[in-house]
Amino acid sequence: xxxxxxIVGVTKRFRRHTEPNKSIKERLLYFRKNEVKEFDALxxxxxxxAQGETIGLLGHNGSGKSTLLKCxxxxxxxxxxxxxxxxxxAAMLELxxxxxxxxxxxxxxxxxxxxxxxxxxxxxxxxxxxxxxxELEEFIDQQVKYYSSGMYARLGFAVAVNLEPDVxxxxxxxxxxxENFQRKCxxxxxxxxxxxRTIVLVTHSPDQVIQLCDRALVLDHGHSLHVGDTAEAVRxxxxxxxxxxxxxxxxxxxxxxxxxxGALRIAGATATADDGSDTVHPGDGVTIELRYVAADLVPSAxxxxxxxxxxxxxxxxxxxxxxxxxxxxxxxxTGSVRFRIxxxxxxxxxxxxxxxxxxxxxxxxxxxxxEACTFDVFSGRPIIGRVELDIEVEHSTGQRTP
Amino acid sequence: xxxxxPERHEPxxxxxxxxxxxxxxxxxxxxxxxxxxxxxxxxxxxxxxxxLKIKYKDSILGFLWTLLNPLLYLVVFSIVFAVLxxxxxxxYGVFLLSGLLxxxxxxxxxxxxxxxxxxxxxxxxxxxxxxxxxxxxxxxxALINFFFQFVVLVIALVVFQRAPAWEYLPLLIPALAVxxxxxxxxxxxLSAVNxxxxxxxxxxxxxxxxxxxLTPIVYQFDLVGDLLAERGITDRLAMLxxxxxxxxxxxxxxxxPTHEIGTQxxxxxxxxxxxxxxxxxxxxxxxxxxxxxxxVIGVKIFGKLEADLGEEL
Numbered sequence: 001x002x003x004x005x006x007i008v009g010v011t012k013r014f015r016r017h018t019e020p021n022k023s024i025k026e027r028l029l030y031f032r033k034n035e036v037k038e039f040d041a042l043x044x045x046x047x048x049x050a051q052g053e054t055i056g057l058l059g060h061n062g063s064g065k066s067t068l069l070k071c072x073x074x075x076x077x078x079x080x081x082x083x084x085x086x087x088x089x090a091a092m093l094e095l096x097x098x099x100x101x102x103x104x105x106x107x108x109x110x111x112x113x114x115x116x117x118x119x120x121x122x123x124x125x126x127x128x129x130x131x132x133x134x135e136l137e138e139f140i141d142q143q144v145k146y147y148s149s150g151m152y153a154r155l156g157f158a159v160a161v162n163l164e165p166d167v168x169x170x171x172x173x174x175x176x177x178x179e180n181f182q183r184k185c186x187x188x189x190x191x192x193x194x195x196x197r198t199i200v201l202v203t204h205s206p207d208q209v210i211q212l213c214d215r216a217l218v219l220d221h222g223h224s225l226h227v228g229d230t231a232e233a234v235r236x237x238x239x240x241x242x243x244x245x246x247x248x249x250x251x252x253x254x255x256x257x258x259x260x261x262g263a264l265r266i267a268g269a270t271a272t273a274d275d276g277s278d279t280v281h282p283g284d285g286v287t288i289e290l291r292y293v294a295a296d297l298v299p300s301a302x303x304x305x306x307x308x309x310x311x312x313x314x315x316x317x318x319x320x321x322x323x324x325x326x327x328x329x330x331x332x333x334t335g336s337v338r339f340r341i342x343x344x345x346x347x348x349x350x351x352x353x354x355x356x357x358x359x360x361x362x363x364x365x366x367x368x369x370x371e372a373c374t375f376d377v378f379s380g381r382p383i384i385g386r387v388e389l390d391i392e393v394e395h396s397t398g399q400r401t402p
Numbered sequence: 403x404x405x406x407x408p409e410r411h412e413p414x415x416x417x418x419x420x421x422x423x424x425x426x427x428x429x430x431x432x433x434x435x436x437x438x439x440x441x442x443x444x445x446x447x448x449x450x451x452x453x454l455k456i457k458y459k460d461s462i463l464g465f466l467w468t469l470l471n472p473l474l475y476l477v478v479f480s481i482v483f484a485v486l487x488x489x490x491x492x493x494y495g496v497f498l499l500s501g502l503l504x505x506x507x508x509x510x511x512x513x514x515x516x517x518x519x520x521x522x523x524x525x526x527x528x529x530x531x532x533x534x535x536x537x538x539x540x541x542x543x544a545l546i547n548f549f550f551q552f553v554v555l556v557i558a559l560v561v562f563q564r565a566p567a568w569e570y571l572p573l574l575i576p577a578l579a580v581x582x583x584x585x586x587x588x589x590x591x592l593s594a595v596n597x598x599x600x601x602x603x604x605x606x607x608x609x610x611x612x613x614x615x616l617t618p619i620v621y622q623f624d625l626v627g628d629l630l631a632e633r634g635i636t637d638r639l640a641m642l643x644x645x646x647x648x649x650x651x652x653x654x655x656x657x658x659p660t661h662e663i664g665t666q667x668x669x670x671x672x673x674x675x676x677x678x679x680x681x682x683x684x685x686x687x688x689x690x691x692x693x694x695x696x697x698v699i700g701v702k703i704f705g706k707l708e709a710d711l712g713e714e715l
Contacts (some may be wrong), residue, residue: 069528075529102459120444120448
């Protein structure tokens with residue numbers, strides 16, 4: 001089967017004006033002062049998305065993920081390379097982008113339908129479905145300027161998904177409306193998937209990628225860091241995020257450079273259950289040990305522990321400062337930091353432990369290992385969830401109201 | 403949950419052709435653009451309707467306003483010119499409207515087209531469709547307004563019992579076509595340039611003010627023709643203003659100065675009366691050809707500017 005989306009060597013170069021001058025006069029006046037810097041918002045991106053696949057575009061702000069989505073949608077043209085999309089496409093780049101406040105909900109549904117390239121006849125056929133999905137039966141003949149933002153977003157989402165496009169582009173819009181509607185949106189996205197439609201999802205939420213996507217593309221400063229497995233993608237993404245959080249302050253940058261030179265390194269880590277194995281049973285505790293090597297005396301530092309589930313949900317993210325109220329002091333030679341968790345309250349699953357050594361201002365990392373060690377929790381009970389709760393169940397019966 | 407598994411979606415089976423949309427470095431050619439606009443004609447219709455609907459939304463008289471505008475011109479200018487200025491053009495209001503309605507379509511269409519992309523920023527940033535649809539829908543709205551206003555003019559003809567020049571009537575079709583063509587030629591390119599330089603929309607206001615007075619709408623073409631003839635210059639020179647063929651054709655057909663033959667007022671229309679249908683047609687053809695050239699160049703420029711519209715807005 002032919003791929004739904006083919007992206008071949010796409011580069012998008014933008015000219016960044018130091019200050020956007022919008023009139024000819026200003027441009028003439030500031031012609032020389034106005035330096036034009038070129039930068040690649042996307043650099044040589046290749047991606048193939050199979051039909052029926054859900055792919056996540058993951059990246060932090062400014063990574064180029066939205067630019068790539070716009071290129072796929074066609075609202076901007078790449079500087080080089082090409083993109084082919086097979087089938088009807090609907091872009092949910094912003095819910096209700098095509099709505100006009102002065103028109104009624106009904107008029108807007110038809111207008112939005114034709115903007116997305118669907119015929120009036122097609123929209124007429126599914127009109128009732130759209131209105132029902134958006135739960136706006138009573139308000140559909142009101143001008144949308146009287147809608148709340150939630151109603152607005154609901155109608156926009158309802159139009160985009162009910163048109164049943166072959167390819168759906170979604171840009172961080174799944175977080176609209178109340179919880180009830182969000183669940184409905186997610187259900188609809190899942191139905192889309194079972195129907196074999198293709199979805200491109202732009203997000204900076206690793207959880208969403210793990211939950212919804214088959215594969216993911218990680219972007220960083222316009223470069224493709226990783227294409228493929230989602231768990232790996234989330235790891236790469238987190239790594240890129242930590243790397244890019246480095247400071248531009250020259251003094252700190254120097255310290256960071258020293259850190260990169262190996263002033264303080266993670267030498268190893270272990271997670272050990274009370275019985276000495278790496279499988280924790282209910283009621284048992286677990287000890288996580290971080291061993292470090294400091295080449296010179298480091299006056300103060302922080303160790304951070306991050307425990308995540310196999311599907312990327314953070315169960316814990318805490319630094320030694322958070323836990324102790326002060327930083328680790330005088331790190332020299334080899335040493336270790338032990339985190340001891342009594343009676344681990346997690347339910348069954350395998351857990352990843354990430355460890356980070358950072359300076360007290362948390363502006364740079366000395367070293368990090370996002371999968372320093374792992375441990376499993378096994379109870380053998382069929383309870384599903386994340387944490388062990390102390391639940392009492394009471395049942396009373398035999399009473400009748402007179 | 404229901405037991406039935408959802409039907410597997412087969413895009414290629416549902417549609418006769420499996421649409422492939424491409425986004426390449428190179429802008430699509432002129433003909434390909436034409437084909438795309440044709441595919442999106444329904445959107446063109448919807449956006450044109452939207453333009454018309456929004457204009458008079460929340461007003462009690464609504465569409466009647468469109469009709470009141472030419473009616474007011476008819477009354478006010480008849481009074482001012484016929485009574486106060488004592489013009490020797492009989493039924494001055496009808497004469498004015500004959501040329502003015504076509505001009506209004508041209509100027510409002512072009513102005514509307516110019517601000518159509520900047521005015522639809524969110525839409526252009528978020529959704530793809532052939533961008534030319536936006537300026538074209540503004541021109542479409544102007545065209546429809548023209549037809550409604552034309553009704554007022556027709557009613558005036560009936561009231562004043564003044565027949566148009568039936569034998570010249572078919573000339574109105576090329577005249578309308580040339581007007582739309584010029585609006586499209588200018589409107590498409592200006593709509594994209596206006597995104598980069600907002601000066602365009604302000605500059606255009608001035609241009610249209612000057613252009614209006616350089617076109618024989620308030621006055622008769624004879625005044626220009628005489629001026630040129632005195633200096634021994636051919637009246638073809640005046641046709642460099644591409645709106646003159648349109649306006650003079652409308653005046654010849656609708657106002658129909660043949661009614662004045664045998665009266666003193668006929669002297670005002672020597673030029674228009676002295677020319678054959680072919681003369682009008684030729685002028686329209688030249689104007690149309692110029693518009694076509696501008697359109698091709700304009701679309702080429704539009705294609706270049708279009709690449710970053712989603713970012714520049």
